[in-house]
Amino acid sequence: MKNTKGRFLPVGIRASIGVLAAGLCCVLSSWLFISCVESSEHPGDAGIAISFDDHFLDEWYALRPLFKKYNARVTFFITCKDTLTAGEIAMLRAFQNDGHEIGFHGTVHAKSTELIQAGGPAGYAETELFPGLKNMSLAGFHPTSYAHPGGNHNDQVDSVLFANGFRILRDVAASRRSLRGIPIYTMAPRIMNWIYYKFDKKRSVDALVIDSDSGLTEDEIKDAIQKAKSTGTALMLFGHEPLYAPPVNGEYGFDVTFLEVILKEANRQNLRFYQMSELVSL
Ligand SMILES: [Zn+2]
Secondary structure, three states: OOOOOOOOOOHHHHHHHHOOOHHHHHHHHHHHHHHOOOOOOOHHHOEEEEEEEEOOHHHHHOOHHHHHHOOOOOEEEEOOOOOOOHHHHHHHHHHHHOOOEEEEOOOOOOOHHHHHHHHHHHHHHHHHHHHHHHHHHHOOOOOOEEEOHHHOOOHHHHHHHHHOOOOEEEEEEOOEEEEOOEEEEEOOHHHOHHHEEOOOOOOEEEEEEOOHHHOOOHHHHHHHHHHHHHHOOEEEEEEOEEEOOOOOOOOOEEEHHHHHHHHHHHHHOOOEEOOHHHHOOO
């Protein structure tokens, strides 16, 4: 979220959950769930918008058969520090040809609130936006969606991004959070209303992280997919590096078998797969 501390929850809920014991949290969760069972305004639009952050191009490229198996279309948010190599450009073009979107995730992947505080809007744009966008433009890519590096931003940062042509900005949300190994909160994704796009033209959105350390379970994600189906919304998810074993040595990413659970269930429920920029187009 916009705040750099505890950025994964909206401020009001963060303040509440921080002081609640796990049992009380369950009561709150139940109440929220009851209150958010809503009728669908867009029953035929129910879908899922999955995105991937950073620069794991080779690793994502290896997932192409999996995406094709489930007719999945996703968004890759690329950090672009250096000029793209011919091989990278070829992979990005292949992604586009498969129906995926190429979004942008910054040049230096820094804390935007600090960059803009130090250098103002112009300094922020010249450091984080323009070099990478130029590299991408030279390679033929013109991103219209942006994922905030580290989920760090504020209204001023957002206004610079919108002024530079981005149509949708994606932040991060987590269903579990701990500090030095101590759980701070756990929340069922089905009650996290802010990770479901309601096709209300909202241009600043939150996606739930699916990386292994998120602790998400198959039941939780299936419940979330069911909620998107029943409410005619689009569930927004994101991850980093595809992993084939538990993360080691600082790896951060999602289990590929878990991704397949998501794709399979979304397919079974006939959810539409959305690129991030498509969400604001409907
Ligand atoms: Zn990132």
